[in-house]
Amino acid sequence: VSYDVPSRLEGWHVRHRGAASLEVSDFFLREENLAQPDEGEVLVRTRWLSLDPYLSFAMIGSGDSGASWPVQGRIIGEAVQSRAKNVPVGSTVLGTGQWREWNVLRGADVDVLPGDPHWPSTVHFGVLGASGLTAWVGMTLAAVQPGETILISAATGPVGSVCGQIARERGARVLGIAGGEEKCRLAVSRYGYDDCLDHRLPGLSDRLVAAAQTGIDVLFENVGAPSLDPALSAIVEGGRVILCGLAAHYRTGDPIALTNFRLILRKHLTMRGFAWTEHRDMHPAGRAWLTERLAEGTLAYDETVSTGLPQAAEAYVAMLFGKGLGKHLLQLP
Amino acid sequence: VSYDVPSRLEGWHVRHRGAASLEVSDFFLREENLAQPDEGEVLVRTRWLSLDPYLSFAMIGSGDSGASWPVQGRIIGEAVQSRAKNVPVGSTVLGTGQWREWNVLRGADVDVLPGDPHWPSTVHFGVLGASGLTAWVGMTLAAVQPGETILISAATGPVGSVCGQIARERGARVLGIAGGEEKCRLAVSRYGYDDCLDHRLPGLSDRLVAAAQTGIDVLFENVGAPSLDPALSAIVEGGRVILCGLAAHYRTGDPIALTNFRLILRKHLTMRGFAWTEHRDMHPAGRAWLTERLAEGTLAYDETVSTGLPQAAEAYVAMLFGKGLGKHLLQLP
Numbered sequence: 001v002s003y004d005v006p007s008r009l010e011g012w013h014v015r016h017r018g019a020a021s022l023e024v025s026d027f028f029l030r031e032e033n034l035a036q037p038d039e040g041e042v043l044v045r046t047r048w049l050s051l052d053p054y055l056s057f058a059m060i061g062s063g064d065s066g067a068s069w070p071v072q073g074r075i076i077g078e079a080v081q082s083r084a085k086n087v088p089v090g091s092t093v094l095g096t097g098q099w100r101e102w103n104v105l106r107g108a109d110v111d112v113l114p115g116d117p118h119w120p121s122t123v124h125f126g127v128l129g130a131s132g133l134t135a136w137v138g139m140t141l142a143a144v145q146p147g148e149t150i151l152i153s154a155a156t157g158p159v160g161s162v163c164g165q166i167a168r169e170r171g172a173r174v175l176g177i178a179g180g181e182e183k184c185r186l187a188v189s190r191y192g193y194d195d196c197l198d199h200r201l202p203g204l205s206d207r208l209v210a211a212a213q214t215g216i217d218v219l220f221e222n223v224g225a226p227s228l229d230p231a232l233s234a235i236v237e238g239g240r241v242i243l244c245g246l247a248a249h250y251r252t253g254d255p256i257a258l259t260n261f262r263l264i265l266r267k268h269l270t271m272r273g274f275a276w277t278e279h280r281d282m283h284p285a286g287r288a289w290l291t292e293r294l295a296e297g298t299l300a301y302d303e304t305v306s307t308g309l310p311q312a313a314e315a316y317v318a319m320l321f322g323k324g325l326g327k328h329l330l331q332l333p
Numbered sequence: 334v335s336y337d338v339p340s341r342l343e344g345w346h347v348r349h350r351g352a353a354s355l356e357v358s359d360f361f362l363r364e365e366n367l368a369q370p371d372e373g374e375v376l377v378r379t380r381w382l383s384l385d386p387y388l389s390f391a392m393i394g395s396g397d398s399g400a401s402w403p404v405q406g407r408i409i410g411e412a413v414q415s416r417a418k419n420v421p422v423g424s425t426v427l428g429t430g431q432w433r434e435w436n437v438l439r440g441a442d443v444d445v446l447p448g449d450p451h452w453p454s455t456v457h458f459g460v461l462g463a464s465g466l467t468a469w470v471g472m473t474l475a476a477v478q479p480g481e482t483i484l485i486s487a488a489t490g491p492v493g494s495v496c497g498q499i500a501r502e503r504g505a506r507v508l509g510i511a512g513g514e515e516k517c518r519l520a521v522s523r524y525g526y527d528d529c530l531d532h533r534l535p536g537l538s539d540r541l542v543a544a545a546q547t548g549i550d551v552l553f554e555n556v557g558a559p560s561l562d563p564a565l566s567a568i569v570e571g572g573r574v575i576l577c578g579l580a581a582h583y584r585t586g587d588p589i590a591l592t593n594f595r596l597i598l599r600k601h602l603t604m605r606g607f608a609w610t611e612h613r614d615m616h617p618a619g620r621a622w623l624t625e626r627l628a629e630g631t632l633a634y635d636e637t638v639s640t641g642l643p644q645a646a647e648a649y650v651a652m653l654f655g656k657g658l659g660k661h662l663l664q665l666p
Contacts, residue, residue: 156335246598255591258589261587265576266606268605270603271597271604272598278601
């Protein structure tokens, strides 16, 4: 295969808006130069972009309205030229690159993917990558015991869907929160949940207290105030909150307002924020568990795929609004 | 001494206002009956009321505007009649009673105070009681290590003032937040603080980051958003937050809004709410430490005393606004 490598190409940028809410119109394409790979670098043709909620932090910036940011996220692509010993030409790599068709990346910063014929490379973004390992590390920190009740928000997201399956295997009663009847149905039928509550229906707080029965022992929070505030009403004294994500608050820098923040004090709760990357000691066991179940075909996961670089901004904002299911990806043809 | 025990007397009540802010005008005196002590009960003449911030939870109620609550808090008084085996007539007792001159209490629910001649009975509300043990338990949970930096809000309050002295003895660098120059000066001169920042001056967040130098390892939070939000800017990755009080939020049921709540996630923090009463295993060591230092005269504490039952509402609200120093008490003549 020979490629026509351009010297100039279009890449996505986003205007910082500080506290204001992120919109499709904040994104724009800008033409820029493509460098030649230097010693130790590789030229990568992008095949997939991972549309990750946490990128919003950088997108909205910190009040410096007017500046802009060249969007960089996790990409999977083909190494078309390589001056890095660890990266053979033609291999599939995962790294952090700009949202554009070509990137020059340092060989030391990319992972060469094994190219297993049994599953698509995109599992390394999701179920065998950050999402799956986040779920594994989170469930390990949650230390959920048989017979305990765990509540997981964003139950059908790329993390929540794996959490449900791990928590079920560990003998917990698994409750979820998701947006819409269809997602709630899938949480129970595919992802190991005993019950899933639709946050779009009224009275979530009362429904949570009822569904929790003797109370929620562990809350695994992916969303923020819309689920955390009512969930705190239903958590037991001495309960644990594992804070994995704040997806509802990534689009803006607005304060996060919680009426039930007081219950952290009054119920003597422990809340712990984490990222999978700070617990590398847990990764081998997590990778083994995930790989084994993926190979057996007993690990359910979903992807929502959009196509074409021009769709990136719309696909990204739709993901933030909870459209689609599982891991959100953009495929470059 | 013979007493004229009334059959009717005035007691303080407070109108619930739900989410609205607590005001002096919400309090009112109402005449009510005084029962005779039954078997197992004692008749107590009130000498001291403890004006504790946590009472506000019950005072503001939970949205059931219009109802009212007979204010009950911790009292110290004299057992004038006793039908309880554990309470001799004439002894000084600490229990929970209404804010009025007389209460009939169950003997099983009161502590008979030792009547040590070396210190006033009010130390059992404060430095040898709930405040001192809260500080001890909190510092034990904080597990502050030599060389670590701890930040304590409400630095000169009844809890913070003891925390500062414990943390200093444990070799930590001790930073405080307090309201006004005078309190900040006392924090350093009396309570073991290395430095204390005045939250009434502008730019608290920047001043905290500067004072923290390499960052705050442990935040001991007594106040809520006004100190917690800026302190989260200055805390280290993997830092600990011990949540002891939310004094800024007791007067209302309004949501607690934190811009930096996100940092619990991004800095992988652990936040733990506690009350001294759930850690009884720590009390003997705490009592021993506090008693020893009190006997030596090396434990600094302060009391703010108001006089006369009619002053109770004003004294209580003034305490909530941070007037005065240390433990707030009302003395009945």
